[in-house]
Amino acid sequence: MPGCCGLVTLKNEPVPLKSISVEVNVQGHVATVSSTLQYENQEKSPLEAIFVFPLPGEAAVCRFSAKIGQTEVVAEVQEKKKAQEQYDDAVSSGQQAFLLEESEESPDVFKLSVGHLPPGEKASVSLDYVTELAVQADDGLRLCLPAVLNPRYKPQGSDSNSAGSAQVSSVPAGSVPYSLTLSARVTSPHPIAKVESNCPLDPINYMNTEKTQATVSLAAGHKFDRDVELLVYYQDAHKPTAIVEAPQASAKPGSLMGDPVVMLSLYPEFPKDVMSSVTSCGEFLFVVDRSGSMDCPIHAGPDAQDRIGSARDTLLLLLKSLPMGCYFNIIGFGSTYQSFFPKSVEYSQKTMDEALQKVKGMKADLGGTEILQPLKHIYSQPCLPDQPRQIFLFTDGEVWNTKEILDLVTTNASSHRLFSFGIGEGQLSSHLRSSQAGRRACTVYHRTG
Numbered sequence: 232m233p234g235c236c237g238l239v240t241l242k243n244e245p246v247p248l249k250s251i252s253v254e255v256n257v258q259g260h261v262a263t264v265s266s267t268l269q270y271e272n273q274e275k276s277p278l279e280a281i282f283v284f285p286l287p288g289e290a291a292v293c294r295f296s297a298k299i300g301q302t303e304v305v306a307e308v309q310e311k312k313k314a315q316e317q318y319d320d321a322v323s324s325g326q327q328a329f330l331l332e333e334s335e336e337s338p339d340v341f342k343l344s345v346g347h348l349p350p351g352e353k354a355s356v357s358l359d360y361v362t363e364l365a366v367q368a369d370d371g372l373r374l375c376l377p378a379v380l381n382p383r384y385k386p387q388g389s390d391s392n393s394a395g396s397a398q399v400s401s402v403p404a405g406s407v408p409y410s411l412t413l414s415a416r417v418t419s420p421h422p423i424a425k426v427e428s429n430c431p432l433d434p435i436n437y438m439n440t441e442k443t444q445a446t447v448s449l450a451a452g453h454k455f456d457r458d459v460e461l462l463v464y465y466q467d468a469h470k471p472t473a474i475v476e477a478p479q480a481s482a483k484p485g486s487l488m489g490d491p492v493v494m495l496s497l498y499p500e501f502p503k504d505v506m507s508s509v510t511s512c513g514e515f516l517f518v519v520d521r522s523g524s525m526d527c528p529i530h531a532g533p534d535a536q537d538r539i540g541s542a543r544d545t546l547l548l549l550l551k552s553l554p555m556g557c558y559f560n561i562i563g564f565g566s567t568y569q570s571f572f573p574k575s576v577e578y579s580q581k582t583m584d585e586a587l588q589k590v591k592g593m594k595a596d597l598g599g600t601e602i603l604q605p606l607k608h609i610y611s612q613p614c615l616p617d618q619p620r621q622i623f624l625f626t627d628g629e630v631w632n633t634k635e636i637l638d639l640v641t642t643n644a645s646s647h648r649l650f651s652f653g654i655g656e657g658q659l660s661s662h663l664r665s666s667q668a669g670r671r672a673c674t675v676y677h678r679t680g
Contacts, residue, residue, distance in 0.1 A: 240280050246348075247271055253376065255415035257463060259474050260364050260496045262374050263293075268356045272348045282343040285377045287362045292341070294359035299352055318344060364463070366498060371427070371462040376413070413449040417463055420472045424464040429457070457530050469500040514558040514575050514618040517546055518605055520626035520654070521563040525595035527627070529654065538654045539595040542625040545652060546590050549623065553578050558618055561586060565597020568605040575615065602626065602636055610643045622649045 239245055249269040256263045272278050286292070295306040348354055364372035417423055422442040426435050431450035438444035449459065474494045482489035519542055528535035536544075546561070553559060558575040559582075562568055571589050576582045602624075614620045640649055 239283070240278055246278060246280050247273055249353075251411045253411065253413040255374065255413065255461070257364070257372075257374070257415060257417040257419075259419055259472050259494065260366075260372060260498075261361060261494065262364055263359065263361050264290075264374075264376070265357065265359045268358075269353065270356075271353045272350055275350050277347045277349050279344075280348060282356065284341055284343070284358075286341055286360060287375070290360040290362040292358065292360045294357070295343075296357045297343075298355045298357075299348065367462065369464075370468040370498075371464050374461045374463070376459040411449065411453050411459070412451075413453075413459060415447050415461060417445045417447070419443055419465050420474070421468070421470065422466040424466050426464070427462040429460045469498050471498075472496045512554070512557055512618055514615050514620045515553060516559070516575070516609055516620065516622045517549070517561045518602075518609070518622060518624045519546065519561065519563045519593065520565075520600060520602075521593065521595050521597040522565040522600040523595055523598060524600065524627055525654070537595075538627050539593065541654050542652070543590055543593055546625065547587060550583060550586055550590065553583070555579070558615055559586070561590065562605050562609070563593060563597060564601060564605040565595075566599045566601055567597060568601070568608065569597070574612075600626070603632065603639065606636070606639055610639070610647065614646060620647050622647055623652065624649060625652045625654060627654045 247270060249271060251269075252267045254265045256265075268282075270282075297304050297306075343356065362374070364374055367373050415426070417426065420443065423435075423437070423445045426432070426445065426447045428449070430453055433448045433450055435445050435447045438446065453459075472495070474496075476492045476494070478484075478491050479488045484490070521539065525539040525542065526537055529538050529541050550559075555578060557578045559578050560575040561571040571586055572582075606622075609622060
């Protein structure tokens, strides 16, 4: 069974989370995200607990601290086995201890082991991470804070069953017991055109006349019941930028933090005639998640479309946009997988019409989420001569064996390009984003509303 999202005991029972506050500092194409989580032990006895939470797959944790009462602990990086031994020693002697580590099965899931939390005591956990912002088709830069991770589908043979295995589940709409406050500061060499979100924002506040610095906050009273998405738009988005970060004053010169760092951002704009020549041929394989979870709503709002319906609509649009003369096929997967055609067929009016009819009748009726098998099948087939193979993966990302999937994609990155379409809230970010292995793929997040 999937465990609860957030702070849980070793028996997989939830510990109340009271609030989350997030501060975001965006510089050009990179964001530093600082999150503080407040929770409380309302039991009559001490607890040893585990806090499981999602991070973007490309994020790098740069600071962690935890405070219980008047005691604050600031983390340091240690070899994994040594850190585990020190944590076990501290817990066995009744001392407070914290252990932060990445899940081996799912790189986007971090697990925080909290030592003894006394009865009635409140605790504060602070985590800072740095992440690159994803460039969208309309030139916006996207930052997403996942509200929760959906229950992860675990293929047969997996041995991850405990709370410590970092399986986490969704929170039903309207039952989120904590609130979120979020403020963002944006700095850029180019003027900031606008900042948008899928959640209500207070008006943007420009800090200077050049509009190169701005602040914006989430409107008060937001319940963290859906992904929070920020989209930042710059003027002159395609002009190169460079940002210099000064060294830390306390760091030793010549060390990692003791030297200045330069970040150069290049976002080129290619002529339309060049792009049209690149897309005039190819083999296009559409791999569609038809597992049971795709019957769920795409978000928690009223009148939300189900995920399989969203995937159908997107697939219908893409099918009608393919160039004549290319090759294509559609593969649905769940506990098993099914192909529309025995092998890729040439795109024509006849084959397009046949595929469109099959897509319209496509349902979420194939059981669990076994992504590995259809991908292995695709990678085992020889590529067509002079037809670059491109894979379009539609999924809500509810899988557990993320690392196996990423390893397979990475191994085949030199001959296959993979484009992921994230369907619904709280998609498996590492699976979607890290599938960009070798820079031969990208991610598209399907949004509604």
